[in-house]
Amino acid sequence: MEKSISALRTQLRTEIRKIRQNLTALEQAQAEQIVTQKALDLIRKRNAQHIALYLSFDGEISTKLLIEKLWAMGKKVYLPILHPFCKGHLLFLQYTKETVLIPNKFAISEPQLNVKNILPLEQLDIIFTPLVAFDKQGNRLGMGGGFYDRTLQDWQSKHFIPVGLAHQCQQVDSLPTESWDMPLFDILVG
Ligand SMILES: Nc1nc2c(c(=O)[nH]1)N(C=O)[C@@H](CNc1ccc(C(=O)N[C@@H](CCC(=O)O)C(=O)O)cc1)CN2
Numbered sequence: 001m002e003k004s005i006s007a008l009r010t011q012l013r014t015e016i017r018k019i020r021q022n023l024t025a026l027e028q029a030q031a032e033q034i035v036t037q038k039a040l041d042l043i044r045k046r047n048a049q050h051i052a053l054y055l056s057f058d059g060e061i062s063t064k065l066l067i068e069k070l071w072a073m074g075k076k077v078y079l080p081i082l083h084p085f086c087k088g089h090l091l092f093l094q095y096t097k098e099t100v101l102i103p104n105k106f107a108i109s110e111p112q113l114n115v116k117n118i119l120p121l122e123q124l125d126i127i128f129t130p131l132v133a134f135d136k137q138g139n140r141l142g143m144g145g146g147f148y149d150r151t152l153q154d155w156q157s158k159h160f161i162p163v164g165l166a167h168q169c170q171q172v173d174s175l176p177t178e179s180w181d182m183p184l185f186d187i188l189v190g
Pocket residue numbers: 054055056057060080106108130131142143144145146147148
């Protein structure tokens with residue numbers, strides 16, 4: 001019998017996560033340089049001020065350099081936190097040099113919840129998303145929690161654009177998609 005879409009997605013996640021974790025420090029650093037430049041070009045072109053990023057883990061392309069540059073440019077940076085009671089949803093909180101970070105249940109650092117620091121989704125200009133795999137059509141496969149799927153639902157009718165950041169090794173010919181998957185505006189590859 002053919003494998004279900006869900007089983008194919010799980011298998012692909014496991015395979016690509018392993019490849020991504022095995023990238024060398026040099027490969028990681030080179031990819032970060034390239035993606036940072038591409039992201040800065042896009043931010044300039046769209047005159048974006050409010051930019052959502054993420055703190056990398058599991059071999060994800062690092063966002064450290066980009067965040068430092070955005071701070072230096074006076075741009076506002078936001079990070080996702082797991083919603084405290086709305087399961088499967090994210091909130092975006094401002095991230096500054098002073099922000100206290102605490103590990104969430106996946107051991108990913110996130111800003112401590114403080115309602116004063118929440119930015120409504122409508123006020124973000126660009127949401128840079130992590131991803132596990134992507135294809136040429138702009139489809140995105142994430143870690144499997146559906147967090148970004150929910151956040152990006154119907155993004156075409158909203159102000160922000162979702163842009164994936166990825167290593168070349170995360171590209172596949174064609175992702176097995178589900179009805180709720182939202183193709184991204186663009187994917188910057190390092
Ligand atoms: N850097 C980063 N931050 C992010 C995401 C991401 O993909 N990358 N997310 C994007 O959505 C959200 C977190 N989603 C995640 C979903 C699953 C696992 C994970 O490690 N799952 C384990 C099982 C963990 C468990 O249940 O204990 C696994 O699959 O091995 C991690 C993060 C929000 N923040």
